[in-house]
Amino acid sequence: MTTQREQAWMIAKERFAAVGVDAEAALRQLDRLPVSVHCWQGDDVAGFENPEGQLTGGIQATGNYPGKARNARELRADLELAFSLIPGPKRLNLHAIYLESDTPVSRDAIKPEHFSRWVAWAKENHIGLDFNPSCFSHPNSADGFTLAHANDDIRQFWIDHCKTSRRVSASFGEALGTPSVMNIWVPDGMKDVTVDRLAPRQRLLAALDEIISEKLNPAHHIDAVESKLFGIGAESYTVGSNEFYMGYATSRQTALCLDAGHFHPTEVISDKISAAMLYVPRLLLHVSRPVRWDSDHVVLLDDETQAIASEIIRHNLFDRVHIGLDFFDASINRIAAWVIGTRNMKKALLRALLEPVEQLRQLEAAGDYTARLALLEEQKCLPWQAVWETYCERHDAPAGSQWLESVRGYEKAVLNQRG
Template sequence: MTFTAPTPAQIEAAYTVARERYAALGVDTEAAMTTLATVSLSLHCWQGDDVGGFENPGGPLEGGIAATGNYPGKARNGDELRSDLDLVYRLLPGRHRLNLHAIYAETGGVKVSRDELRPEHFATWLDWAKANGHGIDFNPTCFSHPLAADGMTLAHPDPAIRRFWIDHCIACRRIGAHFGRELGTPCVTNIWIPDGMKDNPVDRLGPRQRLRESLDAILAEPLDPAHNRDAVEAKLFGIGSESYVVGSHEFYLGYAVSHPGLLICLDSGHFHPTEVISDKISAVLLFVDELLLHVSRGVRWDSDHVVTLSDETQAMMQEVVRGGFLSRTHIGLDFFDASINRVAAWTIGARNVLRALLIALLEPTGRLRELELAGDTTARLAILEELKGMPWQAVWDMYCYRHDVPIGIAFLNEIRHYEAAVLAMRS
């Protein structure tokens, strides 16, 4: 089945009507698109190979992480993964970043311990990023490793094991700084660990004391913030750590607030199913300088479904825009779905985040704030409800048209062609 895009004349006609409709509410659609073009999403490399990495191809995925499904065409090496990413970037309007995990080092077949990783092990990624204008963000990989088999890393009671993971994170910070220095854009190096327990512990304090000491050791070396920004990421629970996670939101929020310059990462799949992070954004940014958002979609216990244009996706982007936080917020994706075409999963999720941002930018925020301050909540509600039916899709189509990317669902045509020509050849 081939999907047909609207013609340029149809796009122009629909946009003209949309621009006039928004202008009547005091919204400049041209300004909204200009602002959206300044936003760079950080695309997570691990969607392309189900978080496998290159360290131990085909090895078990451990540490509270599970990728379900076996759709054909998984990337098996760096060249294939970069090829898949190249297509995704061509299907997204704007210029975007890459989020890379340490297990995607390319070492020429030589076994390199994670605590001995160096920038040269990511030279191919760096060359590719330079050639394509992508910034790179980075992550230590504190899972799927024999020294993480019992569910503890930076909070491990064994000092030797703890030291291994500290040294791994130190190495990753230096690699991140190298990326930032070489690419001229700061690398966000984000620390997430799976540490926790399946059943209720007697000692909740001890592991958190050890985690604090480990983080202090990791962050002791000062790095130029123009090259590297450090972030810490919480989780409520995971597979194998259903009852207790050492790095809780409360722990990391306290740690970030007490360490100026440290970012806190809010992952939309890492909280209780009845909790939303849209309500946390303004609260957190009162006390930390910058925020890292990992946009995902939690479904009950599984935190990593493909992002949809849901109410919460829109609410997160509304909070970022309404609060004037765009310049203080780093937006990345974090999901892995092996049940559908992986390139399509990347593309659908990323385009939904960009669409949610555009919808937020098409609000008359100043006018709504004035009505709220004046106590006119009637008009505020009326405008907010009216906005739900406004023709934002026509503005999105124009934005895609101007950036020379497929309009509407026509992006699937290119993915289907790539699947037949490239993905189907992988065995």
């Protein structure tokens, strides 16, 4: 007997075929687009380097929902539940402060061995790993400067941290057979009126050049750099601005990271993708949701998330754009936040894959903007949800909100016991 979901799938296939879209092909392509899930949502960016450490450098997690992960074992268990509720391929994005060691390890001395359990876990779960040096929440970042610091010793500490991080990243790629994207973001800047804006940028430029001077196998490791408009304590001046990093990524041919929360409230990164792709070999996207500022709210299936996905799909940027998430909300269940945000990113990608791109492009080239707008609007009403539910079913993931029952059960049995 044919189920209602199967009937809906068959009808959806026919509806999309009528506008020239192969729904099966869309699902196959979606299976080639992993989303890199950020580990720091699970513990409010605390990491395991120093349990008593306080967040600094413009990093802030708000809320005190019970049950956050207190160690790597708990964090991996939480991730396993989240991943089971998210269909399709995933990656995990780690920060350096998520190392595991029985003794304290200085950040400029981290090694692949400090992440060996993460690699073993990634192998078991058939996922890739990405990485980030952690240039914040440390005594050497207390005055708001790291790679642009005027003190040679402090600046060298952070240079060495980034160098060792690159080797850790490359070890991930080599062990897992998929390149690790390592993103460098620093909080460097000033709170108030700044007189010398040039010297810190000169120091940052030289520091980055030293960091990437060691040649690593691109099959194992990809360098990315990330800008920001401002941060807490750096409201007046951010050393690593958009112009700085656009120039750096272009001239050094690194990947450029565009974070949806790192620009003026009226700016969107979807419009920047096609422009940046003319000059840089790769993009790393940090999909987030700013509310008035870089507040890193859980990703919604909103217009900008959809626009980001559409830019990737419309321009066939599958092999040049790496999709990562970056939000941390401690006011709701942290596992639910992962599931909601990641599923929304994947839904946006699917909706973009179900768009009749060639037909729309032809209408645009012919100057038929009336038909272009009409088809784009009608497209929103086509039964993409039936295609999504089929995709979930094929990956043994809940198709609708039933996943919340699993999270609630886990919260009662596990999270609430953490105190």
